Amino acid sequence: MRDRARDVLVLLPTFEERATLPATIAGVRSHAPGADILVIDDGSPDGTGRLAEEIAAADPAVSVLHRPGKQGLGTAYALGxxxxxxxxxxxxxxxxxxxxxxxxxxxxxxxxxxxxxRNRGAGLVIGARWVPGGRIVNWPWYRRWVSRTGTRVARIALRSELRDLTSGFRVIDAGWLARLELDALDSHGYAFQVETAWTFERLGCPIVEVPITFVERAGGRSKMSLGIVAEALANVLRWGWRLRRPRPHSSEREITP
Known part of the structure; x- marks a missing residue:
């Protein structure tokens, strides 16, 4: 990465994204020319990692981390x-x-x-689909239903005020990011987005949800699976149960053996 005052780092986890990665990187370089980009590739068998290295060789703003296999979105972001x-x-x-x-x-x-x-910056900015002005393009009805239902369940279970807990388009202030206990996060898949947003919310982080247009992937295939959905649901319900679990009264905690 460039040896200069560092401002923005864009994290791009990849697994078999050879068809779309070049356009994504070019778009980031065009619309955020001062940003650095870190590609985190999970040993993509389609050669995404090699292509990322070729792009990085020609652009000092781009760097690549290689992992030996598919380890999950959450662990990729934690590393980033x-x-x-x-x-x-x-x-x-x-x-x-x-x-x-x-x-x-x-x-x-x-x-x-x-x-x-006039406005103080937010610690977490979420590019939100389920707010006024947010849009989804080319998603079938069942994908919309799964996403909206999952969001509703998470909001209710976690008593969250956020409208799009599962969105993966975000900007995080490093000062707030440093407050996360990365080793304590236990989600590997897309539940990571819910876990981190909810954690920031509980920490009192100022959060803004900005409407975005979400477009169905331009190429490749979705990484969403039944296992990923099951992990997200199980984690959300577990966190919600912990949130509601009766806690000992202070007098009980003060009793010593």
Whole structure:
């Protein structure tokens, strides 16, 4: 990565995204030209990692981390978070590399994180689909139903005020990111998005949800599976149960053996 004052690091986890990665990187470089990009590839058999290395060789703003196999979205982001904090970046971006998240909307999310003379910047900016102005393009009805139902269940179970807990297009202020206990996060799949957003909410982080247009992937195939959905549901219900579990009264906690 470039040896300069580091501001924004865009994290792009990949697994078999050879068809869409070049356009995603080009879009980020066009709409956020000052940002660095870190591709985290999970040993893609289609050669995504090799292609990322070729792009990085021609562009010093791009770097690549290779992992030996598919280890999950959550662990990829946790690794990227650690690299961002170690590198001294001010803002960290989560973004899909399959064309679903539009790079043209990245400046709006970054502006919400930075704030201005009238508005203080947010610690977490979520590119939200299920807010006024948010849109989804080319999703079949059952994908919409699964996403909306999952979001409703998570909001109720976790007593969350957020409208799109599962969105993966985000900007995080590194000051708030440093407050996360990365080793304590236990979601490997898409439940990671719910877990981190809910954790920030409980920490009192200022959160803004910015409407985005989510587009069905431009190429490749979805990584969503029944196992990933099951993990997300099980984790959400477990966290919700812990939230509601009766706690000992202070007098009981003070009793010593």
């Amino acid at each position: 978070f650690a690299r961002a904090l170690a590198g001294g970046y001010r803002y960290v971006v989560e973004m899909d590399s399959d064309g679903s998240h539009l790079p043209a909307e990245l400046p709006v999310l970054l502006a919400a994180a930075r704030g201005d003379a």
